[in-house]
Amino acid sequence: MRTSARFLQQVRCLYRFHRGEISANRLGKTDKVSIFNHPVVGALIGREADRYLNQSLLFFRAVCTSGGSCDVGGAGPLLEYEKRIISGELVGGDSFQIDTLQALQRLYEELVEHEESCQLDRYKSSQKSGRRRWLWSRFMPQSTYSPVKGLYLYGGVGTGKTMLMDLFFNQLPSNWRKKRIHFHDFMLNVHSRLQMHKGVADPLEVVAAEISDESILLCLDEFMVTDVADALILNRLFCHLFSNGVVLVSTSNRAPDQLYEGGLQRDLFLPFIETLKERCVIHEISSSTDYRKxxxxxxxxxxxxxxxxxxxxxxxxxxxxxxxxxxxxxxxxxxxxxxxxxxxxxxxxxxxxxxxxxxxxxxxxxxxxxxxxxxxxxxxxxxxxxxxxxxxxxxxxxxxxxxxxxxxxxxxxxxxxxxxxxxxxxxxxxxxxxxxxxxxxxxxxxxxxxxxxxxxxxxxxxxxxxxxxxxxxxxxxxxxxxxxxxxxxxxxxxxxxxxxxxxxxxxx
Structure with a gap:
């Protein structure tokens, strides 16, 4: 995947050089050598770079979808990102965004590979309601952790975390059990569900069963814990969710160890951080660029x-x-x-x-x-x-x-x-x-x-x-x-x- 992504980056770099958007001084030493000495790409100098760029992407996509040896796959956030940059819809990102896209592409491919074992297809998954599933688990306790780990993206403001997660989410098959929601909205929904299940021995287990029945892949934007009520239930809630096979993808401005820093009764929140690290790959976007500005x-x-x-x-x-x-x-x-x-x-x-x-x-x-x-x-x-x-x-x-x-x-x-x-x-x-x-x-x-x-x-x-x-x-x-x-x-x-x-x- 990295080789293919690197090649696309080089083609795009040549395209911008040919159009006069960047000078030779802006090209790195490695880029100069690999681009201008490439047997195919080098021959483009003085020709129609636009035409070749479009054809190369079409060929690249065709190889991927026809079972060729391309290792990026026929779809996913990485190719969609390149397509949007070429069309002018997005500004070309820095190496940190590319690195994050590769992590999202890997997750995308793992989910596609394990679609059946993760029970992502909503039409093939069990039709039991959350409460019925919870009642059945009383008699037949079982844990079905997903074979795929989630992804926790964190970094500074304006680095494109939400855009990249949305890019990933929008490439997922429409028949999957998936949800993209803001963290504030998600917790409001959790508390409303808890009110409905008062009197149950463990209402959080019932709520987690309902959520996982609706969405196995959960994308939470702006993970930020400021409320003590949220902090006290997050570990138990997500232990149940992960046990039900939920895969979490989230964005945050804070590293996991910095979540709810200085909050009331934080010692009761700390186990959640360990749970998060265990079930998610932690990925930092280190870019200092604020694309919003x-x-x-x-x-x-x-x-x-x-x-x-x-x-x-x-x-x-x-x-x-x-x-x-x-x-x-x-x-x-x-x-x-x-x-x-x-x-x-x-x-x-x-x-x-x-x-x-x-x-x-x-x-x-x-x-x-x-x-x-x-x-x-x-x-x-x-x-x-x-x-x-x-x-x-x-x-x-x-x-x-x-x-x-x-x-x-x-x-x-x-x-x-x-x-x-x-x-x-x-x-x-x-x-x-x-x-x-x-x-x-x-x-x-x-x-x-x-x-x-x-x-x-x-x-x-x-x-x-x-x-x-x-x-x-x-x-x-x-x-x-x-x-x-x-x-x-x-x-x-x-x-x-x-x-x-x-x-x-x-x-x-």
Whole structure:
């Protein structure tokens, strides 16, 4: 696989050189020797590189699908990645992305090879419900660990983790039992299922049986543990899931050993880290490139200063068109409701305090922007059917600078941006400062020690009294800053407009 992937990289490198996109100085020594001395590729100099590139890929794919000796396989994320780069849909990644794609390609091929033993085909797998499977396991205990290990991808913000995982997921056969879901949304669903199975000896075992019955391959995006309730159940939940044959693919900004660092009762969480390492290959994307910031970032709808409150409302009214805005109510989960101060035509207007300075969480934000959670409840429990107003745009007034005085609001704002980004929603806002400056008082323990070194734990008079030392928030802020930057880029806003036009439906 590496040889074939290397060859494609060399062809693409020659293509860019021929087009004048890169100079000879940008080519590595190995690339120069292997490309220009290649008996076939070398003959292309001065010819139509475009034509050869397309033909070589077609030939490469044909060999792979006809049972030839090609070791990449006839499909998978690696070839799809190359195809999208050639078409201009993606920017060529660095060696770290290529390395990650090779890991995903290996996993893809292993899953294809073990499709039957992993029971991935939904039409061939058992039709027993989760509860019936759990009852049967009471009499016939058994463990069916998957012969294939999962993959845990972690790295800095904007390195393409989500894009690469989605690339992998979208190449999987449609008949497989698979699910791609944000970690926040996944845990909300777990807690809702637990409520339904109160009174059972081990409700987590029943929930795990239900989840594994629906999805053997589970792709979780943005694995980040901040809630003590989640931390206390994760090990038992995933022990049951892995025992039922589930294969986990996840992305995270944190290495496994850094998950829930400094959290309450972390000693009870530590066994989960070992379980994760045992059932997943841990892969770091070491790239320092933030691809979200490579777009043509503009101010977009991000206005700095209170003086723009009037402009924010003006933009809001422009977006809703002729419709008259008014208060609306959104059903969340388990009978809860969220009051929307102003809403119309898929656009919602909130003061920051109403959305991030109240006891709200991921469930409320998913209720505003996502239809995924209600769909899950509708399928499994008829009494939980809810009809939710889905918004694609949020106007948020008065985002403040964050510090120790409003740390909980900062956590909610981070979660809000995560949910909006996951659902490709548009953000209009007024803020006290730029995205970077909003979080400048949020630091990790290591950063705090660099800023204010001391030999004792006593505070110094020169310390910033509003400095918030919080490892989880300190790591999460980089992701939020990166996403805010991308959400105000020309590319993101144009894609949002296209999505709204394609998916526009009458309001309920």
């Amino acid at each position: 490579m777009g043509s970032a503009e101010n977009g709808y991000y206005f700095i200063g209170k003086k723009y409150s009037g402009l924010l409302r003006e933009k809001f009214h422009q977006l809703i068109g002729a419709e008259k805005p008014g208060p609306q109510v959104v059903e969340v989960v388990m009978g809860r409701k969220l009051q929307v101060p102003l809403g119309a035509n898929g656009c919602a207007y909130f003061p920051f305090e109403d959305l991030c300075d109240r006891p709200l969480g991921a469930a409320d934000y998913f209720g505003l922007f996502s239809e995924l959670a209600p769909l899950l409840f509708c399928i499994n429990y008829m009494q939980f059917v809810v009809y939710m107003e889905k918004f694609h745009t949020l106007a948020l007034e008065g985002v403040p600078k964050f510090g120790i005085h409003n740390r909980t609001a900062a956590y909610r704002f981070v979660t809000l941006i995560d949910v909006m980004y996951e659902n490709k929603a548009r953000l209009l806002c007024t803020a006290e400062a730029s995205p970077v400056e909003l979080f400048e008082r949020i630091v990790t323990v290591m950063d705090a020690q660099k800023i204010y070194p001391r030999s004792s734990s006593r505070s110094k008079k020169t310390d910033d009294i509003d400095l918030c030392v919080d490892n989880e928030l300190g790591f999460a802020k980089d992701r939020t800053i990166s996403r805010l930057t991308e959400m105000n880029s020309k590319e993101y806003l144009e894609q949002h407009e296209a999505n709204v036009k394609d998916n526009k439906t009458p309001q309920k």
